[in-house]
Amino acid sequence: MLRYILSRLGQSLILLLIVSFIGFAVLTLAPGGPLSQFALSPGMTQEQIDKIAAQMGLDRPVWIQYFDWLRHLVVGDWGTSYRDGQSVLHVIGSHLFATLLLMGTATVISVTLGSSIGIYSALKRGGTFDYAMTVFAMVALSIPTFWFGLIAIYVFSLNLGWLPAGNMYTVGDGSLIDYLRHLIMPAMVLALVDVAIWSRYMRTSTLNVVKQDFVRTAKAKGLTRRRVLLKHIVGNSLVPMITLAGLQLPMVLGGALVTETVFTWPGMGRLFLDSLGYSDYPVVMGLLMASAMLVLIGNLLADLTVALIDPRIRLD
Amino acid sequence: MTTLATNTKQPFIKSRALRRFLSHRLALIGLVMVLSLTAACFIGPYLLPYDELHIDLLARFAPPGTGGHIFGTDPLGRDIAARLFHAGQISMAVGFAVMVIATCIGSVVGVVSGYYGGKVSAVLMRIVDAFLSFPSVFLLLALAAFIQPGPVMIALIISATSWMEVARIVEAEVKSLRNQDFVQAAHMLGMSNRWIMFRELLPNAIGPIIVAATLTVARAILLEAYISFLGYGIQPPLPSWGNMLNGAQQYLASAPWLAIVPGVTITIAVAGFNFIGDGLRDAFDSRSDHQ
Numbered sequence: 001m002l003r004y005i006l007s008r009l010g011q012s013l014i015l016l017l018i019v020s021f022i023g024f025a026v027l028t029l030a031p032g033g034p035l036s037q038f039a040l041s042p043g044m045t046q047e048q049i050d051k052i053a054a055q056m057g058l059d060r061p062v063w064i065q066y067f068d069w070l071r072h073l074v075v076g077d078w079g080t081s082y083r084d085g086q087s088v089l090h091v092i093g094s095h096l097f098a099t100l101l102l103m104g105t106a107t108v109i110s111v112t113l114g115s116s117i118g119i120y121s122a123l124k125r126g127g128t129f130d131y132a133m134t135v136f137a138m139v140a141l142s143i144p145t146f147w148f149g150l151i152a153i154y155v156f157s158l159n160l161g162w163l164p165a166g167n168m169y170t171v172g173d174g175s176l177i178d179y180l181r182h183l184i185m186p187a188m189v190l191a192l193v194d195v196a197i198w199s200r201y202m203r204t205s206t207l208n209v210v211k212q213d214f215v216r217t218a219k220a221k222g223l224t225r226r227r228v229l230l231k232h233i234v235g236n237s238l239v240p241m242i243t244l245a246g247l248q249l250p251m252v253l254g255g256a257l258v259t260e261t262v263f264t265w266p267g268m269g270r271l272f273l274d275s276l277g278y279s280d281y282p283v284v285m286g287l288l289m290a291s292a293m294l295v296l297i298g299n300l301l302a303d304l305t306v307a308l309i310d311p312r313i314r315l316d
Numbered sequence: 317m318t319t320l321a322t323n324t325k326q327p328f329i330k331s332r333a334l335r336r337f338l339s340h341r342l343a344l345i346g347l348v349m350v351l352s353l354t355a356a357c358f359i360g361p362y363l364l365p366y367d368e369l370h371i372d373l374l375a376r377f378a379p380p381g382t383g384g385h386i387f388g389t390d391p392l393g394r395d396i397a398a399r400l401f402h403a404g405q406i407s408m409a410v411g412f413a414v415m416v417i418a419t420c421i422g423s424v425v426g427v428v429s430g431y432y433g434g435k436v437s438a439v440l441m442r443i444v445d446a447f448l449s450f451p452s453v454f455l456l457l458a459l460a461a462f463i464q465p466g467p468v469m470i471a472l473i474i475s476a477t478s479w480m481e482v483a484r485i486v487e488a489e490v491k492s493l494r495n496q497d498f499v500q501a502a503h504m505l506g507m508s509n510r511w512i513m514f515r516e517l518l519p520n521a522i523g524p525i526i527v528a529a530t531l532t533v534a535r536a537i538l539l540e541a542y543i544s545f546l547g548y549g550i551q552p553p554l555p556s557w558g559n560m561l562n563g564a565q566q567y568l569a570s571a572p573w574l575a576i577v578p579g580v581t582i583t584i585a586v587a588g589f590n591f592i593g594d595g596l597r598d599a600f601d602s603r604s605d606h607q
Contacts, residue, residue, distance in 0.1 A: 018446035026458055135342065138594060139593065142587035144541045147579035150565055158569050254451030258542055262565065271398065272454060273546060276461045284458060297448045 001307075008303065012296040015291070020073070023288040024066050027281055073289070079282035083275070088286040092268065096290075098168060099267035102260070103252050105187035107245070108314035115241065118196070118202025119234060122210065133199060139198035145255050149189045149262035156185060166264035186263040190255050194248060201244050206237040239310055246302025249295045333523070336599040343595020349588035353581070357404030366395035368402040377571045387577045391567065396560075396577055403555035404581065407537055410471045411589075412558075414536035417475035419529045421506060422482025426521075427513045429483070430490025439580055441487065444480045452477040453542055460548035467556075470549055474539050482528045489521035523600030534589035541582050557582045 053059045059070075072079065078088035121130040157165035163185050169178050209215065210233060218232045257269030264270070268287055275283040337343055361367070366385070371392045380388040380396075387396040429440040447455075459473040493499065494517065502512045537557070543549035544558025552559055557578050563577035 015442065015446050015449060015551075018442060022446060022450075023458070026455070027462075131579060138342070138590050139583070139587050142538075142590050143583050144538055144545070144561075144579065144586075146542065146545050147561060147575065147582065150561070150568060150575045151579065152573055154568050154575065181394060250449060250451040254453035257451065257457075258452050258546070272457070276457060276548070279461075288454060288458060291451055291454055291557075292446075292449045295451070299449075 004307070005304065012300055015296060016292060019292040020070060020289060021066070023285055023292075024069065027285055028065065067286075078286045078289075081275075081283050082280045083278050083283070088282050091271065091283055092286055092290050095266060095268045095271045099136055099253075099256055099260070099269065101183070102186055102190060102265060103256050104265060105183055106194065106252065106256075107188035109187060109191040110198050111241075111245070113191070114198025115197040115202045115234075115238065117199035119206050119229075119237065121199065121203045122206035122237075123229075125207065130203075133203075137196035137200050140192050143192065145189060146192060146262050148192060148256045149186070149259055151264070152185055152189055153241050166262075168266055184267055186259050188250065189262075190259045193255060194252060197248065198241070198244070202237060202241060205240050206233060209233050209236045212236075229292060239306060242302050242306050242309070246299040249298040252289075253291055253294065336589045337595050339447070340595035340598055342520050342591045342600075346588045346591025346595065349584055350592065353404065353585055353588065354408065355402045357408065360401040361398060364395065364398050364401075366398050368394065368398040369553060370394060377567070379571075380384070380573050380577075383504050388571070388573045390574060391563070391571075396471075396573070399555040399560060400557075400577060400581060400590040403557045403560055403578070403596075404585075406467055406550060406554065407540055407557045407582075410467055410474065410540050410550075410568055411533040411585075413468075413471035414478055414545055415529050415533045417471065418478040418532050418536075419525060421475065421479035422528070423477070423486050423518060423525060425483040425520075426486025427518050430487040431494055431509070431513050431517060433491065433494075437487070437491075441482075444483050447477065447480050450477075452539065456539060456543055457546065457548055460543050465549060465551050467550055467554070470540060470543070471536075474536050478532055478535060478539070482525060482532070485524045486518070486521050489524060490517045491495045493517055493520055523596075527597045527600060530593035534586045534593065537582065556585050557585075579592055 024146065050059070058065070076089065078092075080087055081091050117133055121133050124130055153165045156163045164182050166182075168182050215228065215232055218228045223231075235265070242276060256267060259265065260267045260269035261273060268290070272284065272287045274280075364386075366372075371394055372389070375390060376391055378385050378389040380386060382388070385395050385397065387400060387543060390396055390399070412527060425440055425444070429437040456473060458479050459476065460470070463469045463473065490513075497513060502516050507516070525595040540549055541558035541561070544556050545561045547559075547562055550557050559577040561575060564578075567574050
């Protein structure tokens with residue numbers, strides 16, 4: 001087990017290294033660069049710009065900049081934001097919770113709803129419900145998340161007036177109910193695509209489990225349908241879904257970015273867009289790394305959980 | 317419908333895959349959706365009384381159906397239908413360009429990795445994994461923020477974040493084929509590696525590649541909409557389905573059609589390609605007989 005964890009950690013670190021390289025290359029080689037905004041202001045002379053470049057260490061060769069940045073990254077110094085001089089880790093940390101809350105809630109919704117739909121579709125395979133859900137899933141996968149958010153705001157905030165149109169809480173309120181009222185709509189919007197994906201995979205997974213011998217044995221033993229379903233089918237169908245949850249992480253994170261923008265949710269997605277607008281390279285770079293780390297950690301946890309649950313999987 | 321095809325001695329449509337595709341109801345609906353949308357985008361502009369750049373400040377925010385504006389007008393009084401169709405030409409062109417570029421990159425990476433295996437494969441597939449561990453919207457925005465955002469550049473950067481799936485599919489397929497007899501035979505005949513990879517191995521993966529390519533069009537149209545909505549994609553006055561939605565949020569209460577019309581159009585286009593892709597998958601994969 002330990003060996004497996006260590007080797008997976010090693011692989012993840014190598015991936016992170018490649019990720020950092022890609023991210024750094026994208027941001028460094030792109031035209032413009034962090035100095036472009038200084039170059040735009042009319043009072044700036046070339047010498048002043050050069051001086052700023054030297055201060056920021058941008059006059060050195062790219063690969064030295066990269067290794068320097070990487071060295072600091074490893075020891076936990078992710079640089080300082082160009083915008084307000086705060087440390088990047090602090091800035092990201094203060095936005096992390098909002099994003100995780102949104103993603104977590106959306107995942108809970110999509111897992112519950114998606115698995116239920118998937119199991120029911122599989123049990124009633126070929127029926128009207130199954131067919132309707134196939135079409136629903138494909139349409140749901142085709143709706144732009146942000147647009148679905150706009151429509152939700154239009155219906156539930158502007159027309160019906162049931163839910164607030166944005167932000168995480170009302171200033172001066174901040175009760176649990178208030179948080180929940182702000183959370184429910186963005187979480188549902190973010191969950192839509194995932195419900196579609198989960199229901200599809202859960203359907204396939206359930207169909208595979210239903211065919212297995214142990215299900216026939218359970219039925220032959222004379223167990224009630226309900227007991228067979230709950231004890232033998234649902235649990236076993238859910239195991240491959242854990243891996244899927246890990247693989248879905250980048251998509252949920254990307255969806256969160258767009259959803260946060262529509263609902264003015266103060267998470268990493270909004271921070272990313274704001275930082276792009278300010279050419280705040282250290283924060284953008286930090287967010288790219290942080291999101292990749294989240295994804296890799298998520299995948300690692302998913303694989304370990306599967307290994308713990310499923311004794312058929314041998315780790316060495 | 318199926319009895320007609322099976323009763324005749326010689327089936328009218330010879331290819332089994334094509335027959336299976338045509339008996340897939342959803343795929344046909346998708347095909348109709350895509351074709352009619354394409355027709356609307358390329359013929360529609362000639363039938364409308366306004367062109368997409370005509371600004372009429374007196375006709376701002378005209379609701380759909382008034383003054384000859386079937387989908388209403390935008391904050392500058394431009395005809396939304398005209399803009400929608402022009403935007404469709406651009407958005408779909410971007411979608412197809414991404415399909416071609418991403419499929420080519422993915423196929424080459426996949427076939428090289430699957431054929432040579434070993435270290436080459438390890439390196440290439442780790443790069444694929446690395447690209448997959450970014451949320452693609454993050455990477456896309458980071459790229460888009462620093463380039464001149466014309467349709468060509470947008471197509472290129474979306475391709476840069478969309479080739480990985482094809483690469484994985486092709487790699488898996490080629491890996492499973494490279495020890496087969498026909499490949500050994502090609503080796504013995506003295507064929508070059510390049511010939512074996514692209515003439516012997518790649519054509520065997522054509523089914524999954526076509527499926528992935530179709531789904532890539534859908535994905536590209538969605539991604540273009542995302543980044544244009546966020547203001548980093550195709551820039552006005554050039555319309556795209558995504559940038560027509562940029563700014564729709566602030567007029568949501570007074571002019572909801574600004575959001576509804578392009579959004580529904582995007583959904584139809586993307587769903588159309590997804591339906592076709594699903595039908596193709598069933599058509600090529602004889603195992604998934606309407607599971």
